[in-house]
Amino acid sequence: MSDNQNLLAEQRRALILDEVRRRGGVRVNELTRRLNVSDMTVRRDLDALARQGVLEKVHGGAVPVAEASTHEPGFEAKSSLELSAKEDIARAAATMVVPGSAIALSGGTTTYALAHHLLDVADLTVVTNSVRVADVFHTAQRAGGTGGRRPGAPTVVLTGGVRTPSDSLVGPVADQAIRSLHFDVLFLGVHGVSVEAGLSTPNLAEAETNRRLVRSARRVVVVADHTKWGTVGLSSFARLDEVDTLVTDSGLPDRARVEIAEHLPNLVVAGEAAEPSPEPAEPTS
Known part of the structure; x- marks a missing residue:
């Protein structure tokens, strides 16, 4: 990190959090030098990040929060993290969507960002178990002011179920609704990804719905x-070999890219030149 004097608070805090996670802890005086800001500014940033529950303040600095595998942050807490990365990922993922196709969007702040990029894709059928995602399309429809569904607007199917802290609908009702459906492509947000555990979540009911x-x-x-x-969350719900494409951001370390390439057919690193772009799935007939 260097010459970040003009960074917005949101960007600066994202850099601080990344540094804490990467190094396992930082000191205030180190951050003031690297970010070229005052001691008071750094302490305010650490206070804000501590309130979000993503780091822990200690004397003279901060360390990562050691989360339990059952810890599930709420939507608001997650929505303020890695904003530029999520936006890059959303833009890249949106290019994979074909007009007229049937897609599914799971819960999560990254799929929420993706939904905003799909509002003008014609004739989509969108199945989602995310209250937030459904609301993106509903709000856009109301803003059109036509008093009805505009031509080419997405058809949105919101599953029922029990609401989680991340505003996803899960449980038997959601599972039953999804069981009889078939999607061209699923865009899946996750709590964790690893070679050993695959895709995982801290919520047992959400794991079954994601399956x-x-x-x-x-x-x-x-x-x-x-x-x-x-x-790694409490419950795994899919192996890496069940995933066709991982769309992530340029903060992914080189060693992780090597591991992913060994287990997945497609890795898209959003925001970098020459992004690999898998062929979109054709709509179901």
Whole structure:
């Protein structure tokens, strides 16, 4: 990190959090030098990150929070993290969507970002178990002011179920709704990705609902920023060999890229030149 004097608070805090996670802890005086800001600014940033529960303040600095495998942050807490990475991922993933196709969007802040990029894709059928994702399309429809569904607007199917802290709908009702459906492509947000555990979540009911989503999809695209790599939640719901494409951001370390390339057919690193772009799935007939 260097010459970051003009960074917005949001960007500066993302850099601080990345440094804490990468090094296992930082000191205030180190951050003031590297970010070229005052001691008071750094302490305010650490206070804000500590309130979000993503790091722990200690004397003279901060260390990562040692999360239990059952810890599930709420939507608001997650939505403020890695914003630029999620936006890059969303833009890259949106290019994989074919007009007229049937897609599924799972819960999560990255799929929420993706939904905003799909509003103008014609004739989509969108199945989602995310209240937030469904609301993106609903709000856009109301903003059109036509009093009805505009031509080419997405058809959105929101599953029922029990609401999780991340505003996903899970449980038997959601599972039953998904079981009879078939998607061209599933865009899946995850709590954690690793070689050993595959895709995982801290919520047992969400794990089962995600299994149903994976089984119903012709193609599975995981959208996950680099901080998800190596994270393991309580329950695994899919192996890496069940994933067709991982879309992540340029913060992913080189060693992780090598590991992923050994287990997945496609890795898309959003925001970098010459992104590999897998062929979009054809719509179901």
